[in-house]
Amino acid sequence: MRTTGRAKPHPHDDAPDTAAAFERLAALPQGPQRTALRDELVRAWLPMAERIAGRFRGRGEAYEDLCQVAALGLVKAVDGYDPVRGHAFEAYAVPTVTGEIKRHFRDHLWTLHVPRRVQDLRNRVRRATKELAQTTPGRSPTVAEIAAWAQLTESEVRTGMEALDCFSALSLDAEVTGSDGFRLGDGLGGPDPGYDVVVDRVTVMPCLHRLPEREQTILYLRFFHGMTQQGIADRLGVSQMHVSRLLTRCCAQLREEVLTPEETATREETATREDVLTRAR
Incomplete structure (x- = not known):
């Protein structure tokens, strides 16, 4: 649902001007008319939700599934948005949809269950390592450099680095690199x-x-x-x-x-x- 004559241009083309529709939605009582208007608002903002889902491509989840999660976050944003506060819907919807996708990754895609604090450390360490790699050509940044860049202690950096390999795990049938057919499962002990x-x-x-x-x-x-x-x-x-x-x-x-x-x-x-x-x- 798009209208012409916006009072203030939106930063993205997929952000329709629905301020008046949200005001009507807030004034309507529960019933078919309110449900129909709510569904219309969700459809109008779906392109934005799909754009946000596209930011998380290539992280081990199908794009179609990410769009489903983003749509769920959009529905929550439409239900929770209050136009009386005076903020644009996009400012409320973007963090809501993004948070829903991040929660999906945290709860469903980690092979090993890692506490939220450790996941946050992992993300900060990964981001700092990527940024420092551009300033330290020919070598990997040290723990001390990452700690100074990310404003973390060296112990926290080591914890985040350990969590870098926890997002996914190899199968026990996977062969060890450089071995002659030796599988990971072959190194496991058994009852003696x-x-x-x-x-x-x-x-x-x-x-x-x-x-x-x-x-x-x-x-x-x-x-x-x-x-x-x-x-x-x-x-x-x-x-x-x-x-x-x-x-x-x-x-x-x-x-x-x-x-x-x-x-x-x-x-x-x-x-x-x-x-x-x-x-x-």
Whole structure:
């Protein structure tokens, strides 16, 4: 909705003269007529919102989505504008739409959640680095130079520089630069089963010491030296069947002492289920 004969020219061609329309909107009660005028004002100022959205191109968000966010900010500006204050609508709408787009970036596009203060430091450091790069050809500006330029402490500059890489993240399947097919995920550690072995050994050690010396020897030869039952029987001068019975009895005793009643019941239930399946075959 454009009118001729502006009292004061607007700085942009996409800023229509809607002062009279906003005054009518403020005087109208809630109803179809007010809704229609509100929608007309939003449509009239949409080109301005799209122009503001264009400033944020190339930052990881599609232009169409930015226009949607800008349109939402425009609707909020139309609803919140009060012509009685005497300010032009554009002066109120531009920061409202811009703030809505910045909020969208802050809340939806950061891969890592960063506090608002750190995001502001990042933006100031990035802007200062870009401006200083024109005065320090051949090298990057130092932390001290950035701090002096942006009026920040060196600690704040380092915090902002750390946040420069938080806006987006690489996939774990991405290859490391200069490597021969080495992916980022290949450098991640995993559960170490050795810790469980240490815990089990420390837990069972007092129980082993309470066994008779002959049973300790049989367990040591079987599980630490890998000897067969027949080899153990020949070494101790007993039958292989006797060694088998002693092993079974010792293992059952250790299991009963080490495991909790719940773990024992679970293992017995599992063993019973396996026996049933074996007989069913």
